[in-house]
Amino acid sequence: MLKQDNLRLGIFLGFLAPIAGLILYYFFAFYTRQVGFLEFLGYLKQYKNLLTAVSSISLVANAILFTVYINNRKDKTAKGIFVATLIYGIAVLLIKVLK
DSSP states (O other), X not given: OTTOXXXXXXXXXXXXXXXXXXXXXXXXXXXXGTOOHHHHHHHXXXXXXXXXXXXXXXXXXXXXXXXXXXXXXXXXXXXXXXXXXXXXXXXXXXXXXXX
């Protein structure tokens, strides 16, 4: 499945990778402090600088995924990852500006 060259797969992976980045950030930065995941999500709403850090890690996860698919010449999948990254980045920017 992951070897397919498919735009839908790219969009799916492009939205999944930032969630994985968010979870990894939580485990490395907050889990050791015994902060619950829902409390962590509350901190994201409250602190803009935390949102910036988490979104950066999440977008790096997409950049790695994008690079892997570009290097394997899976251009349609890479295009889907790129589209999802743009949507994700614009959403984070809007949240920060409108907050």
